[in-house]
Amino acid sequence: MRRGFLGLLGGLAVQAPAMGQSLAEAAAALPAEIAGWQRGAVLDFDARFAGAGLGAAIEYRPLAGGAGVATVYLYDRGRGDPPVDEIRQAVDEVAALGPIRHFALAGRGRESLVAGPEGGPGLRCEALLLAFETGQRADSYVCLGRVGEHRLKLRMTLPAAAPGWSDGMLASFGRTLLAATRTAAPPVAKPGAAR
Numbered sequence: 001m002r003r004g005f006l007g008l009l010g011g012l013a014v015q016a017p018a019m020g021q022s023l024a025e026a027a028a029a030l031p032a033e034i035a036g037w038q039r040g041a042v043l044d045f046d047a048r049f050a051g052a053g054l055g056a057a058i059e060y061r062p063l064a065g066g067a068g069v070a071t072v073y074l075y076d077r078g079r080g081d082p083p084v085d086e087i088r089q090a091v092d093e094v095a096a097l098g099p100i101r102h103f104a105l106a107g108r109g110r111e112s113l114v115a116g117p118e119g120g121p122g123l124r125c126e127a128l129l130l131a132f133e134t135g136q137r138a139d140s141y142v143c144l145g146r147v148g149e150h151r152l153k154l155r156m157t158l159p160a161a162a163p164g165w166s167d168g169m170l171a172s173f174g175r176t177l178l179a180a181t182r183t184a185a186p187p188v189a190k191p192g193a194a195r
Contacts, residue, residue, distance in 0.1 A: 023074040024056035038063045070173060073153040087126055090142040106131035114174030121146055123174045139166035
């Protein structure tokens with residue numbers, strides 16, 4: 001029944017940010033429910049002091065409760081594909097959270113690619129193993145890609161499972177997310193810019 005835990009993400013209808021739309025507004029346009037996962041509140045990092053360029057994030061959790069989280073970040077850090085060292089930086093950010101969230105980075109897996117639809121941009125992912133102080137383990141992933149001229153980061157953490165199960169859940173989520181965001185995103189208006 002693990003498959004029901006994450007469910008399939010059919011019906012995801014992410015809209016690329018429209019001209020003048022903030023990344024927080026684009027994140028808020030994500031569906032309230034995705035195949036058994038409930039959307040949380042949007043975190044608008046751009047609106048915070050010194051937050052320009054950090055974008056927005058939105059978190060999904062299983063409707064049925066239980067462990068697991070998928071967080072989608074939309075942000076700006078230059079144009080084009082994320083540089084190779086950005087995935088290293090994202091993994092370092094996860095490791096830095098360990099003492100706060102009571103886990104240690106117990107292992108790093110291989111890098112993989114979630115292919116984009118119709119030859120479009122994909123997500124470059126790295127698998128991680130988290131060991132919590134309680135003795136529980138979790139499969140965690142950091143994935144980077146782009147939506148138009150904006151960066152897309154997906155962080156997904158699931159209870160450690162049989163080999164291949166978590167990878168399959170990530171691939172399903174990632175493919176569906178990429179298919180929904182394949183439309184090139186027009187530029188987001190910069191704060192204070194004339195429209």
